Amino acid sequence: MTDSMLRLARRGLCAMLIACMPLVAFAALTADDLAPLAADDFDAKSAAVDKLIANADAPSIAVLNALSDGSLVATDAGRVLIQTDDGNKDPLTNKIVEAPDAQPVTLNNLLRSKVSGAVSGLQLASPDIATRRAAIDELLKNADPSIKPLVDKARAKETDPTLKKRLDTLWATTALHDTDANKRLEAVQLVAARHDLDMNELLRPIVAKNADGTFNEPDERVRAAAQTGIEELNSIQRRGEIVGTIFAGLSLGSVLLLAALGLAITYGLIGVINMAHGEFLMIGAYATYVVQNLVQHYAPGAFNWYPLFAVPVSFAAAAVVGIVLERLVLKHLYGRPLETLLTTFGISLILIQATRTIFGAQNVQVTNPSWMSGGVSIMQNLILPYNRLTILGFSLVVVLLAWVVLTKTRLGLFVRAVTQNRRMAACVGVKTSRVDSYAFAFGAGIAGLGGCALSQIGNIGPDLGQSYIIDSFMTVVLGGVGQLAGTVIGGFGLGLVSKTIEPFWGAVLAKIAVLVLIVLFIQKRPQGMFALKGRSAEV
C-alpha cells in the first residue's frame, strides 16, 4: 500500500490528498465503469470520466491522473491499466498485470481539458492553501461543469475567506446550468460581479434564443441578470477599446511625427518634396541595426543600452547622406521643384538598391533591449507595449530638440529667416546656400532618428522608407509648411483619425478616407492648419 501511494505521489498528486479522500458514500469503482475508456466512443469515455470525478476515491483519482499524464493504457479485451515503471498495474487491485497488447488510451481535446480540470478539481481538497489557490486559479480559466461535485464539496469546507470568495465564483461558473433556478440566478450574479471579460462567453448563451425562438434559459430573472452582466462587461470592454484606440492613434502619430518632422523643415526651407526622405528613415534604421550588431559582438554586456549609441549614430548617418545629397545634386536644381522631385526619387531608387546590395533584400531584425519588451497592462483588454511608449516619449523629445534648434540657436534663426524670405535673408548677409545644407542635414538627421525608432517596432527592409513618404507628406500638408506645431498636431491628428476609422472600415479604407479628408481639407485651408502669414505665404 505504501509503495503504491508513493507512486501516486510521483504522478503529481499530493500524497496527503488520498488521506482526506471521502471514505464512504460512493459505490466502489468497478471494471465495468472503466471499460468505456478502452473503447473508441468519446461520448462514453466522457461519461466514464464524469463517473470517475463523482466517485473521487483512490482508484478513480489514480485513473484520472494517469489519463492526464497519458500513462493510462487499455488492452484489446477492454481492461484498463496504469503504466508504471514496474509494469502495467490494475487500478482496482493495485497488482502488476502482464498485458503485452496494451495501447495508450486516446483523448480528444474536449476530454483532455475535462480531465485536466478534474485533476485541478481534486486538488481543491488539498490541505495546502497554496495548492488550493493554484487549483482555483487554474479552474477559473476554464471550468467544466463536470467538476461541480468537487467544487460543491470544496465550497462547503473552505475556511479561508478570500479563497472562499473565489470558490463562490468558481462554483457560479459551474452552476450556471443547475436545475434550480435560484441557484442559477445566484450563479449568474456571481459571474457578472467578477467584471472579467472572459465571462462574456458564459453569459451570452443564457440570453441567446434557440432555433425555435424560445429562450435557452427559461427563467426571466436569470435572463435579466445575465443581460445586466453582459452590458456591464460590454461597457468595460468599450472603455478599454476607446483608450486602446487613442493610444494606437498617438503611437501611429508619434511615428508619423518622426517621419514628417524633417520633411517639414526641408520642404519649408527649399520648397522641395524630398522623395528620398523615406530613405533617410531607412538609413537610420539600418544604422541602428549595425550598432546593435557591433554592440552584441564587442560589448554583449552593454546590449541593453545599445539604443544610446544607436540614436546619435543614426542621426549622423542620415545627416551625412543628406548633406552629400544636397551639395552634390539638389543645390543645382533649386528653383526647379518638379525636376527636384524626380531627381530625389531617382536617388531614393539608388539608395534602396544600394542597401539591397549591401545588406541583402531580406528584412533584418533589430531586437528590442529587454527594458523595451513587454508592456504595462492598464486594463483587462489593454496592454501598452513599452517599445511604443518609449517611441512616444522619444518623439516628443525630438520635437523639443527641433524646437530648441530652430528657435534658440543662430542656425535656427537663419533657417527661419530663409524659410520666410530667402532673398531678403540673403540681402542681410545670411549665407543661404550654407543654411540650406545645414538645414537639409538636420532634417535628414531627424528622419534618421525616426528610423532608429521605427526599428524598435517593426522589421527593417530596403523598402522601409517607401511606405512612409506619402503619409509623412500628408502630415506636412495637414500641419502647414515649416511649422513645428503644425507638424505635431498634423501627425497626432492623422494618427488618431486613422486609428478611429480603422475598426469600422479596415486599414485600407481608413487610409483612403483619410486621403479624401485631406483633399477636402485643403479646399478650405490650402496652406495647412498653420499657414505662414504675410507675403511669404504665396511663393
Add this chain to the structure above:
Amino acid sequence: MTTPNVSANLDVAPQPDEQARRAGFALGLPPRAALLPRSGWIALIAFVIAMGICVPIAALVLPESSTFHLSAYSMTLVGKLMCYAIGALALDLVWGYCGILSLGHALFFALGGYAMGMYLMRSIGREGNYQSDLPDFMVFLDWHKLPWYWQGTEHLWYALLLVILVPGILAWVFGFFTFRSRVKGVYLSIITQAMTFAAMLLFYRNETGFGGNNGFTDFKRIAGFPITSASTRTVLFLMTLGVLILAFIAARAIVTSKLGRVVTGVRDGEARLMFLGYSPLAYKLFIWTVSAILCGIAGALYVPQVGIINPNEMSPGNSIEMAIWVAVGGRGTLIGPIIGAFAVNGAKSFFTANFPEYWLFFLGLIFTLVPLLLPNGIMGLIDIALRKKKAGGHSH
C-alpha cells in the same frame, strides 16, 4: 476644337469692331504653328502605309524561320511600348504644356486597362477553371452574382465607354477639387501620387471585386477572336499604332490651338493669366481630363496585348517612371515623350534581361542625371545639334 470666348471679359469699353479686335488680339502672338510641316505629313503617311503593309506580312505571311518574321514576343513588346508611348504623350500634355506634374497617370492607365479587362474576363464565358458564368476569382470568393459595377461589361461597346468615362470622370472630379483650391506644383504632384497609392490599396483588396492582387488574366478572346492568335495580335498592334498616331495628331492640334496657347500660359505664368481675366480652372481641367482619357485608352490597348492587369500597374513607382520617359524624351515636345518611352523601356528590357540587379541603379541615375544635365531631354540634344549645323552652314 472649341475656342472659348474668354477674351470678352477683357472688354470693358463698348465692343470694338470685331475685325480690329481680332487684329489687336493677334498682334502680340507669334504666328500659329502648323499642325505638321509638309514633310512631316508625307513622312507620317508613308510610315503608316509601310507599317500597314509590312507588319501583317512579317507577322502572318513570312515563315518563322525567316529573319524578317515578326515573332509574337517582339510584337507584344513593341505593342506594349507603343501603349507606354501613348501614356507618355498624355503626360506630356499636362506636364509639358500645363506644368502639372502628375504622379497619378499610372492610375488612369490602369483604370482603362481594368475596364477593358472586365470585358475580357466576361468574354471568357464558361471556359474558366470553375466553368461558371462568373469570373473565376468571384467563384473563388464564393460570390453568387455579379456586383452592380460589373453589369453590362459583357458588351465590348460598353467596356470601351467605361475606358473613356472612368478615367475621365475621376480625373475631372479630382481635378475640379484640387485645381479649384489652386493646389499646384509639388503639392499637386504628391496628392496625385497619394490618390494612386490609395487606389492601389483599394484594388489590392479582394472585396473590391477586381480580382485582388492577381487582377485579371487568362483571357481567351476579344470580340469573338481568339486573343493569342497571330492575326488578332497583328490587328491589335496596328490599332495601337493607329491610336498612337491619332493621339499625336490630336495632341498637336490641341497645343497649337488658341486653347493650347492659354494652357501654355497657365504653365508659364498662371497669376499673370488670371490678371488678364482668364480663369485657369477650365483650361487646366480640360487638358487634365483629356490627358487622363488618353492614358485610359492606352491602358485599354495594353491589357489585351500583354494579357494581364493587376494593381501593381498603378503603383506610385510606375507613375513616376512615366514622368521620367517624358523627361528623357524632352517635355513639351510631344514627339520627345514617345521617343523617351521607347528609349527608357528599351533600356529596361535590355537591363532586366542581362543585368537585372543594375536596372534600378541605372534608372536612378537617369532620374538624377537627366534633370541635371539634360533639362530638355533627347529633343533638347537634337535641337542643339540642329542649331549647330545651321550655324555651321551660315559660316561657310
